[in-house]
Amino acid sequence: MRLKLLTKALAVAAVAMPLTTAVADAAELTIPGTIYRTGPYAPNGIPWANGIADYYAMLNERDGGIEGTKINYVECETAYNTKQGVECYENTKGIGSGALVYQPMSTGITYQLIPKATEDKIPVFSMGYGRTSAANGKVFPYVFNMPATYWDQASVFVKYAGEKEGGMDKLKGKKIALVYHNSAYGKEPIRTLEELSKKHGFELMLLAVDHPGQEQKATWLQIRRERPDWVFMWGWGVMNQVAIKEASSIRYPMDHFIGVWWSGSENDVTPAGEDAHGYLSATFHASGDNFRAHDDIKKFVYDKGKGHGDRDRIGEVLYNRGIVAAMWTSEAIRNAMRIHNTKNPTGEQVRDGFESLNVDAKRLAVLGLEGFTYPLQVTCENHTGPGKVALQQWDAKKGEWSLVTDFYSSDRDVIDKLIAEDSMAYAKENNITPRTCN
């Protein structure tokens, strides 16, 4: 397998040696992908990047792109490093007639791009990560973080915990621990959880884990001592695997251990083997490859030998996350083409496409992704959309994730207030006058 890949790479390199001057089609949709297939977070970055790349490739092969215009998907390696992300952004934003949308795939790069891309009028689509308060489209006109934010997830976790305890009022006096990646990403949910702990009267225990998180003994010893009723985790990379292993070692009940949707892929649970059985994580889409879109990817991309990853890894959680990201992005571009009646939209027009995005169940069925995720509608004020989250559970025996809940809505009272507060603080610091939406 790997031999083949390498020989293929070498052959491609040899053929392409005499500078392949990219033949710029008259109209091409440039979508850069700041991905990471190297560095400490590569194991998670690879399936995610493959999902995105394969979906675009499938659109190109099957439909000839979006509405007949080819997609030029340009990958750029960041190694999850902000500085390389800057280089990638500057390098790719001018390709063709200009980049249409960025998916930064890292919190650091998202923060980096928010002001820059806004200035350059290119939308940033940080799907379920990045800056939560970017939900306020009035302050962040070019940033989209649908379908739900970290704060939504924090709130849904609390809701789920309350439900299992037998009512939100039962949470009083309970203890919830948050094990988080000690970075901007991991710190996101803290404020929401603090608010919620005031509201529902549970005790919150914060446990930071430093990058990369290979050694978490002290963290789990504290959990063992304090015996919190629930453990939430905001982890990424090797931290997830170690945490799940440690949790099973101290015999923490797995069905009381909930990970954010970046802590719930096959990579994270398989090293712990049988012990990970019952572990919960958030999600907003299904896993598995039994959708028509997957069949099309296999048929139009992999059968032609143009796939980016292993065929048997299609349908993994992070792979599907790539698909859903590419799907919403391409739908937004399609939308922009329709609204502005053009074959070659600009970044600004794609923004409009995002702001009137409405992918309902019917549309999902047309796309071959029936029931893959929930209907999504984005507006000018609300860049997050519905903010719904479901929980999936790992079945170690079958080796697959399955949805165990419906899609919950989050506690809007708490979250909307926090979003308004944080986005207005940003607007004030950076002299932004919030625009009006009509």
Place this chain on the structure above:
Amino acid sequence: MLFFLETVISGLMAGVMYSLVALGFVLIFKASGIFNFAQGVFALFAGLALYDFISEDGWFYDLFGFALPVWLGIIATMGVMVIVAWLVERLVLRHLVNQEPIILFMSTIGLAYFLEGVGDILFGSDVKPLDIGLPQGASDYLLDNYNLYVEKLEVVAAVVAAVLVIVLAIFFQKTRIGRALRAVADDHQAALSVGISLRTIWVIVWSVSGFVALVAGIMWGSKSGIQFSLSLIALKALPVLILGGFTSVPGAIIGGLIIGVGEKVAEVYAGPFVGGAIENWFAYMLALVFLLIRPQGLFGEKIIERV
């Protein structure tokens, strides 16, 4: 009280895991005065190579159609590490004889980059769950009967480390090569003048530290799967090193134990009051305090300076 005991035990165990990495540093520093930053990457590389030999989705399986049993895989990996050591001596060290320590340090960082790239190209960057049959999880017996939480893997690591140190001690004290190694560590020129080949010694030392790296790679790899992050454990070994002294094998072990216990106790008992995640800097602070009292580390050779 029981919990305190648990914390201390966990600390000791974690310390052993750090020591496994620190040992490799000490061996090379002792014999050649090189601060080998590539030690962490060595562990990663060894782990990757081992996985490749014993699993069914590696080069080896592609080429020959079967995977090696674990023990044979370990031997084969050892062979790879010897080749790496030989290449390092041949291509790098030989050309940098007599350079300042910081230049040699820098060259090992270049080496770390190189091996990292090679490892990724050859073996890919996915997580590779390494399972060579080491016990996993908490010891049920202790947990059920005494409510004491001890990780089995770490007990194995402690035993392995102990055996490793004993083997190294015998190797250093009782064998011809060991004597030559000690002679080189004492004085390069004097060793040369009595007919010890520095180059051979270097290859041997780097091979031995490659072996130590393999052991560290197996232990850490069993814990979290073999992946890029493994190379970052070198950072965990540095405070152990300065605390124990760069030149002392027992120092690496005892330093590891002190750092392990210190950081776990600090994190568990003081961490919650200051916001947590103090382990990393606390380990370095602890080492720094020891250094202020003994500038050459607990067991380091006394630095004598003459004008």
Place this chain on the structure above:
Amino acid sequence: MFYREAGQFKTSYKADQAIFTITQDKFFVGAFLVIAFGVVPFFIDDYWANAILIHVLVYALAGLGLNILTGYCGQVSLGTGGFMAVGAYASYKLTTSFPEMNFIIVLLLSGGVTACVGMFFGLPSLRIKGFYLAVATLAAQFFLVWLFNKVGWFFNYSPTGMIVSPPREVFGFLITGPEASPAVRYLFCLSVVTVFALAAKNIVRGRIGRSWMAIRDMDIAAELIGIRPLEAKLSAFAVSSFYVGVAGALYFNVWLGSAEPTEAFDIFQSFFVLFIVIIGGLGSILGSFLGAAFMVLVPITLKTIMVDGMGFAVGAAKHVEVMLLGALIIFFLIVEPHGLARLWQILKEKLRRWPFPY
């Protein structure tokens, strides 16, 4: 042929002590500065500014700082990332607390704060030496990053701990924030770096610089001839940290615009600056620039060649890039352990006799 000093006589001590004693050197450096200040700003675009030039300039300044400490005073430090964080956070606190304050003053004050912090963490250097000191400075690195990540006051209690640089002007030109033009930001960085490089050159030629070098070459001997190690080492830490702090402030405000402590100022930042200094040449002002250019440009060049030129998949290209970078580092160390600056010097020596070497 073109580069010879025959016929250039020095008639005064002043001429003998000049920074550039050879007319051709003066001319060359002058022309270089004219191009950097007068021509480049007209052609600069976002890519060149953000990905390359400002990137190189900021790291050159940090390299200068570390070179003062490591190259001139012989104290190896791995705390550079932490000290850059001090500079960045000091500037953030200053500029958000006093929005009216001139940004140049903010920059200098951030440098000052960093100098104080640097001196404090330099204290162990009086007792600990060599690699023991290097690893001990990691205590500063990890502690400072932890501090800025944990204490809300430093990041104005933003929910993530991310700091974002607000837009600020210097002499009516916007230099931070997304709307600042690349040319202005480049010129600002270039001016700061030029002034600081000139200052560094003169400090290291003076009394203090000489005492640093004496300490570097052998501290006991230096002590015997009457140099106070306390004074010399701590002043090296102070000056070095000042530079690093200013570099950190530029790095955060002018270059990146936003930063989180655990990623932007992590330990690899420290290593990166150390690479710059060693590859460029320890104890050389020019070396810091060459080293920064090398460490920034080589990966980008390799990437461009492999991805755009040869059509490699980006992931594979990255692996090859890391591998080649490692190989190049080793190669240059073997060719010239004293760094690129020394190579440049050898080249000049050769050039003097060209085309008739003996």
